[in-house]
Amino acid sequence: MIEARGLARRFTTKTGPVDAVRGVDFDVAEGELVGFLGPNGAGKSTTLRMLTTLLQPTAGKAVVAGHDLLTDPAGVRRNIGYVGQKGGGGLDQRVADELEFQARFYGLSRQGSRRKIADLLERFDLAGLEKRAIVTLSGGQQRRLDIAMGMLHDPRLLFLDEPSTALDPQSRRNLWEHIRQLKDDGVTVFLTTHYLDEADFLSDRLLVIDHGSIVGEGSPDELKHRVSGDLVVLGTPQASIVASKFADAVTEGEKVSFRIPNGDRALPGLLRDLDNIGVELHSVQVHRPTLDDVFLTMTGRSLREEANAA
Numbered sequence: 001m002i003e004a005r006g007l008a009r010r011f012t013t014k015t016g017p018v019d020a021v022r023g024v025d026f027d028v029a030e031g032e033l034v035g036f037l038g039p040n041g042a043g044k045s046t047t048l049r050m051l052t053t054l055l056q057p058t059a060g061k062a063v064v065a066g067h068d069l070l071t072d073p074a075g076v077r078r079n080i081g082y083v084g085q086k087g088g089g090g091l092d093q094r095v096a097d098e099l100e101f102q103a104r105f106y107g108l109s110r111q112g113s114r115r116k117i118a119d120l121l122e123r124f125d126l127a128g129l130e131k132r133a134i135v136t137l138s139g140g141q142q143r144r145l146d147i148a149m150g151m152l153h154d155p156r157l158l159f160l161d162e163p164s165t166a167l168d169p170q171s172r173r174n175l176w177e178h179i180r181q182l183k184d185d186g187v188t189v190f191l192t193t194h195y196l197d198e199a200d201f202l203s204d205r206l207l208v209i210d211h212g213s214i215v216g217e218g219s220p221d222e223l224k225h226r227v228s229g230d231l232v233v234l235g236t237p238q239a240s241i242v243a244s245k246f247a248d249a250v251t252e253g254e255k256v257s258f259r260i261p262n263g264d265r266a267l268p269g270l271l272r273d274l275d276n277i278g279v280e281l282h283s284v285q286v287h288r289p290t291l292d293d294v295f296l297t298m299t300g301r302s303l304r305e306e307a308n309a310a
């Protein structure tokens, strides 16, 4: 559904050139939900704007929804939906008028657009809000309306830029369910996010971008497995004895932590060995790596710090 090869964008600024995207290669298969994850300024929006024909690449090429980005941008636009960071709707407009206007813009007949709008209002839990001005909707309702507008022409591929930014936890969760539903309906979804929980919950596959280059790719689980092992934390008065057995062990009072591969499976044997040498244990915890650990391993920086700083 997407084939990007050497896609790059350089901006010329007063202080010199900025390589926002440095020749990225990736594929997205039909029906996949791919999360494009990276910190602020990593190049996510620039990539998305190129793939949606809003910005001309300075190098490389891509085929998007079966059409060549450079030679057939109109073909790309006809077959994709794009939901940007800021909603496209006129805030004073009523919900139904906005949808109607957009549907007619896409060339739907009056009758066709009525049917489609009713279907989308139902699908995105907006039924009953037709007469409300957009400005009076909650943040979650506005985001769902933005997505409904992006789906009016039944695109096979939908781009979502930071879909849940500025939503409260409950609305985010609700929006995620709607995004998953799109995937279940067969729509290919490509979304950018700098939220690890969002990427983890939604994505079949993740592309991790940093400084304009792809630094990692895989399912959330695959990426977590690449971090060297699970974190084991043991509570014991003999923390220093345990620490002496593991090169990377860190002790903190009566707590010792270290990483081992496949922690769940390795733990029984490990506990037996410690018991055999007389180590007394108060507590045992095993933590699977998080996507934050993955990001830290790949880039040397914590994505959470970046997101918080934003």
Ligand SMILES: Nc1ncnc2c1ncn2[C@@H]1O[C@H](COP(=O)(O)OP(=O)(O)OP(=O)(O)O)[C@@H](O)[C@H]1O
Pocket (backbone or CB within 6 Å): 011, 012, 013, 018, 019, 020, 021, 038, 039, 040, 041, 042, 043, 044, 045, 046, 047, 194
């Ligand atoms: N029009 C522009 N002119 C100059 N530099 C730009 C322009 N647009 C983006 N950049 C720079 O390109 C880099 C990538 O920006 P981009 O917006 O693609 O990142 P991002 O990953 O989407 O970040 P965010 O999460 O903040 O939206 C940044 O260094 C940014 O400052």
